[in-house]
Amino acid sequence: MGGFQIKVEQSLNHKVRNLEQEINEIMCIRESDNRFYEAELMAFALNCDEWKRERKKLKEEVQKLREESVAKDERTNVLESGRRDEAVEKWKQLYFAVKVELEHLIIRTKQGSEANENEIFDLKKEFELLQSMLISVEEEQLHKKKMEALKHSLRNVSHKKKQCLLL
Numbered sequence: 001m002g003g004f005q006i007k008v009e010q011s012l013n014h015k016v017r018n019l020e021q022e023i024n025e026i027m028c029i030r031e032s033d034n035r036f037y038e039a040e041l042m043a044f045a046l047n048c049d050e051w052k053r054e055r056k057k058l059k060e061e062v063q064k065l066r067e068e069s070v071a072k073d074e075r076t077n078v079l080e081s082g083r084r085d086e087a088v089e090k091w092k093q094l095y096f097a098v099k100v101e102l103e104h105l106i107i108r109t110k111q112g113s114e115a116n117e118n119e120i121f122d123l124k125k126e127f128e129l130l131q132s133m134l135i136s137v138e139e140e141q142l143h144k145k146k147m148e149a150l151k152h153s154l155r156n157v158s159h160k161k162k163q164c165l166l167l
Contacts, residue, residue, distance in 0.1 A: 050108045058105065062098055069095060072138060090137050098130055
C-alpha cells in the first residue's frame with residue numbers, strides 16, 4: 001500500500017509541476033501582451049502629439065496665407081473693378097480649398113482616427129500645390145501691374161513726343 005501512495009504522490013507532484021509550468025507560460029504571455037499593449041498605447045500617444053503639431057503648423061501656415069491674402073487684397077484694390085473681382089475670386093477659391101483641407105484634418109484628428117502617413121503626405125502635396133497656385137496668382141497680378149505701368153509710361157512718352165513734334 002505504501003508503494004501505491006508514493007506513486008500517487010509522484011503523479012500528483014508531476015501534475016502540479018505541469019500546472020505551474022503552464023501558469024508560468026500563461027503569465028509570460030500576458031506580460032508580453034501587456035508590454036505590447038503599452039508600446040502601442042505609447043505609439044498612439046506619440047502619433048496624437050505629432051498630429052497636434054501638424055495641425056498647429058497647418059493653422060500657422062493658413063494664418064500666414066490669410067495675412068498674405070489680406071496684404072495682396074489691399075494691393076488689388078488699385079486694380080480696375082473687373083480685374084479686382086477676378087483676383088478676389090481666385091483668392092477666395094484658394095482660401096476655401098485650404099480651409100476645407102484643414103477642417104478635414106481637424107475632424108479626423110478629433111475623432112481619434114489614425115492618420116495615415118500617405119494621407120499626411122498627400123495633404124502636404126496639396127498644400128504645396130495651393131501655395132504654388134497662390135504664388136502664380138501673385139506673379140500674374142504683379143505682371144499685370146507692371147504692364148499697366150509700362151503702358152502708362154509709354155502713353156506719357158508718346159504724348160510728350162507728339163508735343164515736341166508740334167512745336
